Amino acid sequence: MPKIKNLNPSVIGRIGGSDLAVPFRMPDGRIGYLWGDTFDGTVAAVGSGTDWRSPVLTIADDTPVGTPIVFVSSPGNGKQLWSYPHDNGEFTTILPTDAVSVGNRIYLWVMVTNGLGNEIRCEMWYSDDLGQHWYIALGTHQLPDGSPRWSTGYSGGRRTMVTWERGGDGYIYIIGTGGLARDKNASMWRVAETTTAIEDPYAWDAWQFRDGSWRWGKGDADEILPAGTRLGEICLRRIQNHWVFSGFDAGAYQAFVRVGYGPIEYIDWHTAPQTNPVRGAEQGSGTYDIQERLYGCYVHPSSRFENADGSTGTFAMIVSTWALSGNPYRAMQYRIPTPAALGPVSTPGAAVRKAVNPLATAKSRASAPATTAIRGGAHGAVRRVRPDGSRPD
Template sequence: MPEQHAPRPARHDGQAPGPDGPNAPSRRLLLRSAAAGGVAAAALAAGAPGAVAGPAAKRVTGAKVRDLTGPALTGRFAAPWTDLGIPARCPDGSMLFVCGDTFDGGGVGGPDWRSPVGLRSSNAVPGSLVVDGAVGGSRAVGLVPEGHTGGTTAIPSDVFTVGRTMYMHLMRGVIYRTHHTDFWRSDDSGRTWRYLCQWPAGLHGGQFQQKTYAVADDGYLYVLSTAFNREAVSGLLLHRVRQDSPGDPAAYEPWGYAGGAWGWSNPPTTITSPRRWGEICFRAIAGRYALTWLNMSPLDIRAQIFASPTSNLFTTAEQAMIVPTVPGRETGNAVASPYGGFIVPGSGLDDLHIAVSQWYDNRNYRVMQYRVNGLTY
């Protein structure tokens, strides 16, 4: 079982449990605006499998590869209902999917609420992923202590591997009312996790809550961050930290604009237009960098591909990989109530695999794998 190596401060943001179950958060309310936006956008998306904001480019297409979770697939691990599924290739060669709020029973809000949990594919080839194991064996265990007292939870924003070590970043508190974020380390391919550090929720105006890390070949990790609240407008901040120091908050160096120039160690400045952000994922791929995210208005999952962590994202084309639709009209890369969009390690820019979550009722809550083609870079 995982053990906690450092105490977490007492929470000050508890609230009454939501209507989805005796201890579950009221997540329908949180996603209501996103779902409404998806329905409204479906008409605009009809007949447009992918779009590029900016210069004319190749047509972006996509298709579902498979469901990764669901009662028939992950029910045997007491995890029939789960989401996010951030994929990370483990040092032992497997693929670990770190999932968010997870329930047993008949649907979302059922018994045995855990977050995060780890589901595993022993085959890490992007085209052959099948969940055939879980951290904890027949019952996927919570990877870190989280009692969900007062509706709190631990939502993963990123999981990644550096050499033989894995790292996991979590957002703690009642969902969208973050109390703090914390950072964990595993040296056994995600089986157990050791606490490293935490950051206050209000750091950098709250825009350092949701973090994602690109592992570069220059010895640095490049970190993009936003607020963790789909209803709040946030900038996108960039930091870097040496790959041997991600557990030291003082080692993070911001990128910002000051004195008429951009530079490291300036106060952090948003590197693209502020907006309402959903999940974000930042990765180094084949000598370039890819940022994927859930865009809230209009609701779709987008990508930007660029040469350097400090490239100008104000002018980099935003390419829609997943477009919204309504249940019963899903085809190609059109998905009802999509979110997530985490890049699968081992996939390439010409054939990008992503983990896409879906939730539109208490029995349609899952992680799926999609394949995207035609991205311009």
């Protein structure tokens, strides 16, 4: 599992020390990378220079993920995406968690933090010009009663760090966990791909365990991973007909990659195949699958299970480290083992091979019963499980 490249320092974006570099596909097909607290300079260290910024966006062409990422541009030459002062008495910084492109619009989810692990609210921002200019959704972070539109207390605090991806069926699917205390399980939501719905928290459907089965409904979402799971950063991507859920398992101190196939409602994340390609250690052994002070761990959206010629594809992951000394403080590109595909894939330049599934379209989904059993693993066997993983029957 070789480390391919340190992504910072970078002249593009004026990045000395920084982290995250969350990779997402932009409306024009290029790959955007969202950076957290960023300092200028030529050293990958906390406070390596002046000009504290977050979030920052850099952009690269969509090239094979097994080759080094090369940034080609950054809106405003690495400027903070919107203006605000850090350490302003209300909060210290604003950190990005993920972005999703819908048509020509990029939606960005951020956490407003008053010290690491103390998130006071979340916000949704958008750009209609490839990241050059940004606007807060609906013009305010508040509801009419003055409370946060996107509260960090919702669903047990599990809608704080959020990752989202289009399902190809008219919905965006969202997985969330807690903030940087990294002490929460995960929950899931969906929302229709319309501006009105995306920006309205009341339009989001929660994935709930009710009356012995899972279903979409209103109210709090339930935990989707085994009891006791404690997550950090997370990333959900749809790759070649598969759902790939990756991130940092803080409880186990390692990266994880979970893979599901077909409609996301039929995936049992308790039993979905999982790999752990990078492990953390306070004192690393020097091998590339051990990374000191590990976090981040986002699967790159251009990863592939299979190439157009049928050969095994390549997966890459963006991993961060923050040394106790503050140096290094950086994001890195890793090549990781390619997980096994669970079903037919579609590859660029090859004929699309679609899996036959009765819930593959938005129309058939709309007519599906509210209560849904789960199909687990590669075989799609129907099973019913409680949020803690136990079976009611």
